[in-house]
Amino acid sequence: SFKATPTTEGDFFSEDRMNKTICPPVSFNFQHRFLPPVYILVFIIGLVANGWGLKSLLHNWKKLKIINIFVLNLGLADILYLLTLPFLMVYYFMGSKWIFGDAFCKITRFCFNLNLYGSIGFLTCISVNRYLAIVHPVRVMGRLTRTHSVAISIAVWLLVSVQSLPDMFYTKTFGNRTGKCYDTTDEIHVEDYMKYSLGWTLTGFCIPFLITLGCYGHIAVVLWTLKTTDNVQKQGSLKLLFILILLFSVCYIPCHVFKNLNLWSRVLLKQGSCCEWSNRVYIAHQISRSLACLNSALNPLVYLHANEDIPQVRQTFSRLSLSNSVSVFKNNKLSSIL
Numbered sequence: 001s002f003k004a005t006p007t008t009e010g011d012f013f014s015e016d017r018m019n020k021t022i023c024p025p026v027s028f029n030f031q032h033r034f035l036p037p038v039y040i041l042v043f044i045i046g047l048v049a050n051g052w053g054l055k056s057l058l059h060n061w062k063k064l065k066i067i068n069i070f071v072l073n074l075g076l077a078d079i080l081y082l083l084t085l086p087f088l089m090v091y092y093f094m095g096s097k098w099i100f101g102d103a104f105c106k107i108t109r110f111c112f113n114l115n116l117y118g119s120i121g122f123l124t125c126i127s128v129n130r131y132l133a134i135v136h137p138v139r140v141m142g143r144l145t146r147t148h149s150v151a152i153s154i155a156v157w158l159l160v161s162v163q164s165l166p167d168m169f170y171t172k173t174f175g176n177r178t179g180k181c182y183d184t185t186d187e188i189h190v191e192d193y194m195k196y197s198l199g200w201t202l203t204g205f206c207i208p209f210l211i212t213l214g215c216y217g218h219i220a221v222v223l224w225t226l227k228t229t230d231n232v233q234k235q236g237s238l239k240l241l242f243i244l245i246l247l248f249s250v251c252y253i254p255c256h257v258f259k260n261l262n263l264w265s266r267v268l269l270k271q272g273s274c275c276e277w278s279n280r281v282y283i284a285h286q287i288s289r290s291l292a293c294l295n296s297a298l299n300p301l302v303y304l305h306a307n308e309d310i311p312q313v314r315q316t317f318s319r320l321s322l323s324n325s326v327s328v329f330k331n332n333k334l335s336s337i338l
Contacts, residue, residue, distance in 0.1 A: 031286045035092045038290040042297045043085040049300035050078045056303065067129050069149040071302055073156070074122040078296040081115030084108045085293070091181055098181035102173045105181040109172060112183075112293070113164040117204045119295050120252060121156040123244060124208040125149075126302065130240065131215035135222055163204050166196060183289065184263060187270055194263040201256045209248055216241040243301050251295040254288035261285070 054075045057068055064072070087108055091098050098105055129149075132140045170185035170193055185193045220238060262285040265278040 030283050032092050032095055034286060035290055036089050039085045039089050039092075039293065042290075042293050043082055043089075046078060046082045046296040046300075049297060050075045050082070053300045053303035054079070064146065066144055066146060066149040067126060067133075069146060069153060070122045070125045070129065073153045074119060074126075074299055074302060077115045077118035077122065078299050081111050081293070082296055084111045096181075097179040098173060099179060100181075105172045106168045108181070109183055110164055110168055113167060114160055115296060116252075116255070116292055117160045117163060118156065119247075119299060120205060120208050121160055122153070123247065123302070124212050125152060125156065126240075127212040127215040127244065131219055134219055160204070163200055170196075184259070187266065190263060190266050190270060194260065194267055197260055197263055201260060205252060205256050209252070212244060212248070216244065240302070243298075247295055247298055251292050251298065254284075255292035258285040258288040 054072065057064065057072050057075070084107075087100055087104070100108075129144075132144070170189055172182050172185065173180055184190070184197070220241060223238070258281060261281045265281050269278060
């Protein structure tokens with residue numbers, strides 16, 4: 001029979017007493033060398049960029065448009081996570097020794113999840129908002145207000161919190177002996193956590209990603225087939241699409257793929273199955289975690305492009321719609337829904 005003896009998170013040493021078969025242990029030195037410099041870089045760039053972006057938004061607080069409210073919440077999610085990075089730097093600099101207690105370990109991991117899935121949620125809101133503003137400007141004219149955007153933002157925070165809350169009930173530390181602060185959980189609960197993680201990935205990432213892809217896919221098709229929109233407007237409208245694809249491709253897709261693969265390899269190792277790819281998956285998982293936190297430094301790009309080119313494109317669509325219904329809208333002037 002196989003016996004699995006855990007040493008640290010994801011590290012299992014499986015031995016067949018009959019055949020003396022030994023599974024090679026997973027190397028954890030990589031994360032201690034790789035993660036701290038990345039966290040330092042993200043902390044500095046993210047704090048400066050998000051601070052500048054939030055200051056710009058709050059400077060014209062009374063003139064905040066709908067899309068700006070979503071961007072504001074995106075920035076708050078980033079700041080919330082960035083403030084926990086110094087503690088994680090200390091953790092990895094000390095060789096994965098957590099000295100801040102079990103409660104704060106869970107809070108730190110919870111803040112990471114709020115940032116990750118809050119960012120995905122608000123980027124999805126921005127995508128839907130731009131879709132409505134560009135493709136259906138007349139249909140939603142005057143129906144979307146800042147009050148609606150505030151209510152939607154609160155709903156996003158609540159949804160993300162509900163999705164992330166079960167994570168806090170899993171074991172995050174391994175007692176005073178090792179002082180670990182797991183980003184998932186220990187080997188005892190790894191099977192249950194993998195099921196939870198798969199469901200979380202579906203609801204927190206896959207569905208918002210498909211919504212975002214659908215919105216910008218439709219926008220791209222409409223803009224490139226509309227003869228009245230010039231190339232400058234088309235290119236400007238597709239800038240944010242490129243940024244969002246970059247964010248999802250670099251920060252979010254690898255994170256979810258390798259997180260679940262790493263959990264699966266841990267389950268197999270616990271059951272006594274040797275996987276030659278376990279060590280490579282673990283290293284890829286650590287790299288993907290650093291890429292996920294990189295979203296806090298890349299999200300400020302949204303500040304620069306979220307509002308760009310909307311007025312011109314909106315006016316183009318508005319003129320087309322008004323020309324077909326002059327009798328209804330002749331005394332109305334289109335107002336911005338953003």
